[in-house]
Amino acid sequence: MSSPFHSRVAGALVDDNLHIALNRVTSRFTTLRLNALASLPHADSVRDRARAIRAHTLSRLDIYLAQFADSVEAAGGRVHWAADAHAANRIVAEIAKAARARTVVKGKSMVSEETHLNPALEAEGITVVESDLGEYIIQLAGETPSHIIAPAVHKTKEQVGQLFHEKLGIPLTHDPALLTAAARAKLREVFLTADMGISGVNFGVAETGTICIVTNEGNGRLTTSTPRVHVAMMGIERLVPTLDDLSAMLQVLARSATGQKLSVYTSLITGPRRRRPSKQSEGGPGEPDGPDELHVVLVDNGRSRVLGTRLAEILYCIRCGACLNICPVYQQIGGHAYGSVYPGPVGAVLTPALEGVEPWPELPQASTLCGACRDVCPVRIDIPRMLLELRDAGHRAGQTPAWLKLFLPLYQLAATQPALFNFGAAAARWITRALSSNGWLKRLPPPLSGWTDHRDFPAFAAQPFSAQFKNHHKGAKTQRNTKDSS
Ligand code: SF4
Numbered sequence: 001m002s003s004p005f006h007s008r009v010a011g012a013l014v015d016d017n018l019h020i021a022l023n024r025v026t027s028r029f030t031t032l033r034l035n036a037l038a039s040l041p042h043a044d045s046v047r048d049r050a051r052a053i054r055a056h057t058l059s060r061l062d063i064y065l066a067q068f069a070d071s072v073e074a075a076g077g078r079v080h081w082a083a084d085a086h087a088a089n090r091i092v093a094e095i096a097k098a099a100r101a102r103t104v105v106k107g108k109s110m111v112s113e114e115t116h117l118n119p120a121l122e123a124e125g126i127t128v129v130e131s132d133l134g135e136y137i138i139q140l141a142g143e144t145p146s147h148i149i150a151p152a153v154h155k156t157k158e159q160v161g162q163l164f165h166e167k168l169g170i171p172l173t174h175d176p177a178l179l180t181a182a183a184r185a186k187l188r189e190v191f192l193t194a195d196m197g198i199s200g201v202n203f204g205v206a207e208t209g210t211i212c213i214v215t216n217e218g219n220g221r222l223t224t225s226t227p228r229v230h231v232a233m234m235g236i237e238r239l240v241p242t243l244d245d246l247s248a249m250l251q252v253l254a255r256s257a258t259g260q261k262l263s264v265y266t267s268l269i270t271g272p273r274r275r276r277p278s279k280q281s282e283g284g285p286g287e288p289d290g291p292d293e294l295h296v297v298l299v300d301n302g303r304s305r306v307l308g309t310r311l312a313e314i315l316y317c318i319r320c321g322a323c324l325n326i327c328p329v330y331q332q333i334g335g336h337a338y339g340s341v342y343p344g345p346v347g348a349v350l351t352p353a354l355e356g357v358e359p360w361p362e363l364p365q366a367s368t369l370c371g372a373c374r375d376v377c378p379v380r381i382d383i384p385r386m387l388l389e390l391r392d393a394g395h396r397a398g399q400t401p402a403w404l405k406l407f408l409p410l411y412q413l414a415a416t417q418p419a420l421f422n423f424g425a426a427a428a429r430w431i432t433r434a435l436s437s438n439g440w441l442k443r444l445p446p447p448l449s450g451w452t453d454h455r456d457f458p459a460f461a462a463q464p465f466s467a468q469f470k471n472h473h474k475g476a477k478t479q480r481n482t483k484d485s486s
Contacts, residue, residue, distance in 0.1 A: 005339060005362040012333040013454065018154050022334055025153045026325040032259020033322055033376070040255060050252045051379040053245045054316035057206075057237075061307065064206040064239045065298065071209025075271030077294035082115075088299045089120035092198065092231055095295050096126050099229045101195035105187075107215065107223040108132035109200030110148055110319060111235045111299050113341045114354075117198070128198075129190045131219040136183055140167045146335030146343060149257050149321040154334050187219070197223040197291070201234035202318070203249055204296070207242045210270045211296065214253065214263035221267055230272070230291040236298050237315040249318060252378035256320035269294070302354035310389050311353040316379045317346055323373035323383060329366050338363060345373035349386045357390055361399040364390035403447045422464075429460040 012018055037043045057064055069079040080095075082088035088111075096104060104121060106112070106128055118128045118139075130139040134151035138144065141163055145151030152160070161174040170182045199220060203212040211232050213220045224230045240246050254260040273290030306312055324330045324344030335343030340351035340363065348363040357364070364387045373383045394400070400408075414420045435441055436459035444452045451457055461468070 003362060005337070005366075008337040008339060009333050009366075012337040015334075017156050017159060018334050019332075021154050021156045021159075022331055024156075025147075025150055026331050029150075029257075029259060029321070029325040030376075033256055033325070034259075036255035036259040036261060039261065040251060046248060046251050047378055047380060049248050050318075051316065053240055053248060054318070054379050057239050057241060057245075058307065058312065058315055061237065061239070064241055065236060068204050068206040068209060068239055069296075069298070071206065072204075072271070072294075072296050073209070075209045076274070077209065077271050077296055080295060080297045082297055082299045082301070084301050085115035085299075088115045088233065088297055088301065089117050091297050092117060092233070093121055093124045093126070095229065095231055095293075096121065096196055097124070099196055099293070101126060101227075101229065103127045103129065103190065103194045104196045104198055105129050105131050105190050105194035105223050105227060106135075107197070107199040107213065107220045108135055108151070109198065109233050110145075110341065111200060111233045111301075112198065113145060114235075114301060115233075115299065117233070129187070129194070131187055131190070131223050132215070133180060133183055133217055133219075136187065137163065140164075144336070144341070147321060147324055148319050148342065148344075148346070154336065191222045191226045194227045196229040196231060197225075197227040198231045198233065199224050201232050201238055201296075202253065203246055204234055204239045205241075205243055205246050205268075206239055208270055210243070210246075210268050212246055212250075213267045213269070214250070214265065215267075216258065216260075216264045218265050221265055224267065224269060225290050228291055229293045229295070230269075231295045231297060232269075233297045233299060236300050236303050253318055253320055256318075256322040256376070256378040306353045309353075311349060311386050313381050314346065314349045314353055314383075314386060316381050317350065318379060319346075320378055322376040322378065323381075326372045326376045328368055328370065328372070333366075338366065345383045345387075346381075349383055349390065352390050352393075353386075357393045357397055357399070361394055364388075364394060401447075425460070425464055429462070429464070432457075432459040433462070435459075 040046060072079050080091045082091055102125075104126055106118075112118070121128050130136045132151070134153075135145065137152040137155060137160055141155070147153040155163075157174045157176055157179070160179055161172055164170050164179055164182055165172040168182055168186060173179065199213055201211045202214050204210070205212065211234070213224065215221075224232075240249055250262065250266060254263045272292055272294040273287045275286045303315060306315060321344075323346050324335070327345050330344040338344070338347055340347050340360065342350045345367060348366055352360040352363055367384070367387050369384045369387065371384050374380065377383070414424050432441060439459050440456040441459060442452060442456055443449065444457055463471075
């Protein structure tokens with residue numbers, strides 16, 4: 001039976017534009033990542049350290065959260081705690097109303113995608129304009145991000161040219177420089193007139209209350225410093241204890257994400273603008289720019305439930321996107337087919353971890369378990385292990401299809417009885433070879449027909465592996481004996 005997930009996948013598989021766009025970006029990011037990591041001395045030890053920092057922070061998250069909140073407030077910011085998505089959106093809307101904000105400019109923030117902040121603010125009559133170029137493109141297209149660091153990865157430059165022509169009224173062009181300039185001109189007006197800026201947070205530093213935001217376009221700096229109010233939305237797990245720890249995380253983040261040594265802009269924000277001189281700069285004029293108010297909204301939304309479980313490791317994630325770029329499933333179906341805010345291998349674990357397996361039965365199955373995601377992850381998250389945990393949870397929740405429930409006990413019976421197994425294998429060999437043409441089957445019957453919808457299936461080999469192995473072994477032994485006796 002075809003589920004919405006399977007329909008999305010089927011649609012993605014026949015979308016040629018999607019494949020062109022995905023190929024361009026995922027292969028480019030993957031190569032750049034390899035080169036960037038090669039340029040990092042002792043890259044493996046840095047990754048080990050990054051993992052250890054994430055593990056340590058999460059093991060004492062309550063302590064570091066309290067320290068971070070105290071530090072933010074000591075620096076003049078305000079901290080708000082949001083238990084769920086609804087609370088997070090309500091808090092941001094209230095801050096906007098108190099600031100009489102009509103227009104909000106927004107930097108890239110996956111947690112705000114998770115809480116569906118934009119529609120919530122728009123329902124309150126507040127206009128939200130995305131300032132990250134990729135987010136701006138998909139906002140104009142009325143879509144959602146399909147990649148956690150490259151939200152418009154699914155679009156070709158030709159599609160973006162057509163979109164800008166239709167929505168911004170510019171002459172039709174596919175030149176990325178001209179398209180970027182057009183978006184820049186539009187966004188510049190918004191930066192100068194917006195009453196409030198909303199950003200995500202890459203890392204919060206517990207010891208100083210600093211929030212760190214990395215971007216490549218400079219939109220993060222304009223979003224957080226030009227409007228009079230800055231709201232930073234942050235998942236509660238995005239903490240590091242110290243600035244020294246932050247530097248270790250930054251060494252692996254940009255390299256794993258975009259293959260850069262550092263992102264073009266790395267902003268460290270500690271408190272709102274200081275109008276009077278700080279103690280350190282006694283006698284100075286105070287800070288010339290920055291917002292009057294800084295609000296940090298700490299979003300739980302299921303994270304504290306995941307802590308302490310066998311899925312807690314997914315909270316180490318630093319949202320670099322490397323696991324998406326390397327994943328053979330993501331490379332074929334892109335982000336939208338997953339149906340969740342977080343796509344790819346990380347989303348296949350994070351989404352059911354935060355929201356439960358019941359609404360997301362297919363996500364843990366959307367993987368070949370090849371392990372490439374674990375190999376590229378800068379903090380070495382064992383995604384395949386957690387996918388298996390989730391498959392097990394899904395099975396326990398009764399999500400296993402009826403045909404598989406029937407097949408597995410039969411397979412168990414055959415696999416534990418050599419005579420039966422050999423008989424089954426011989427029958428499969430005979431049938432597949434009889435029905436194949438040039439060694440390939442064009443069609444398999446349901447429920448195996450999904451395989452042959454997109455590729456042929458090889459007929460079983462004339463000799464089973466066990467026989468080939470025995471023959472090989474025998475041949476090698478004969479050769480040895482001949483050598484010894486000559
Ligand atoms: S799971 Fe690892 S590779 Fe994937 S986005 Fe998170 S940190 Fe990056």
